[in-house]
Amino acid sequence: MQKTSKFVLDLYNILECEDFTSIINWADCCKMFQISDSKKFEDIVMKQYFKTTNIQSFYRQLRIYGFKIKRNSNCQKVFHHIYFAKGQQQNLSKIQKGKSLTDQISGEMYNVNQIMKENQELKRQLNLMILFQKRLVKQFEIHQTIQKAIIDKMIKLSNLLCNERIHQTILSEKKIENFVNLIDGFQPELLVRIIRFLLKKIDPKTPINEIQYSPTPFPFNAQI
Amino acid sequence: MQKTSKFVLDLYNILECEDFTSIINWADCCKMFQISDSKKFEDIVMKQYFKTTNIQSFYRQLRIYGFKIKRNSNCQKVFHHIYFAKGQQQNLSKIQKGKSLTDQISGEMYNVNQIMKENQELKRQLNLMILFQKRLVKQFEIHQTIQKAIIDKMIKLSNLLCNERIHQTILSEKKIENFVNLIDGFQPELLVRIIRFLLKKIDPKTPINEIQYSPTPFPFNAQI
């Protein structure tokens, strides 16, 4: 809890001591006050309580402490502050300078040193983040390289696969062609040898071994 | 050129008017001044010129304006400032507040608003960077997942390819086996149809078309 400032306390005492009720007094259910004689206020009250007898300076102080100027039914100035009322002495310490200013420049936030320290810390954090970000970017480049390498491999693999199929197809056709050539009768001896070879390669456990060979000659037909 | 401040001008006038020579007077060839009667200085001089009659406040002002306190041969206080000397009125405006303060906290560097603005800007930048960094990390995780998926696919593909080759070899052997079964004479009609189909499929431009079919019967040998 901040202590009540001298200006506010003086003002409260001026009103409470009741020595100057003809010059300055409570108004509107003692929630406000008014100065009924400005000249006397300057010459008597201010002369006694303040270092100046200029009522404008007194008004300036009121504004600094957040008092608002209103007008009563007679259009006279009446001063008001939510924490300034007769008998509400416990609230006086809540009346602080510059509370009507925007909050960001009041209180401890206004401590230059603190802000400058904070700035230093922020700069440090920022630099750390920039460093980390650079590392991330580097890591990204590595990933990009790896990804590119993977894609290249896949393309090669894909091409290889494609070529192999084509090759296999060609090879397959070639085999058939060769086989046809053989059974066309131009190389009957070779065909016999191949069939023998193939039969040997067949798994003995397959039913092929139980098959009885037919004596029927191959029903070749030249008119195909 | 800044204008001479009220305090300095008042002080100069106090010395020059010569109304108070018994209280305050020039010293040391008029380059300094001294106060010979502090009490009278407060009650008479300060009462007339300042808002306070506390000589300590006067000293505070002197310090603020950069005056230095020295001691004369009688160990009395003597006040000095390079720009404050009798007849050197043109130099008075060079006497400015706070010139004895360290440079780094004087002038525009001491502009709180500027520092606070910088503070705000730094915080904004930092938040932006934190946000961006989070996004980068997220993106990394996505890339890692994708990369892992690609590698998995490649492994599967690679395995598939390997299996396919094995299968193809088996299949190829099976085909030959089936063919051998056919030419074993159990289904000669089917074989003829297959050969016809195969011959049709052969490119007409290949030499096969020019081949003359042999009338020789298939030299089947049951003793294989």
Added chain:
DNA sequence: GGGAATATTCCC
């Protein structure tokens, strides 16, 4: 009405 300069006080 309030920003900013200047003055005064308080306090380490």
Added chain:
DNA sequence: GGGAATATTCCC
């Protein structure tokens, strides 16, 4: 001796 809070003045 000087930092910082408060008061006063000046000026837009």
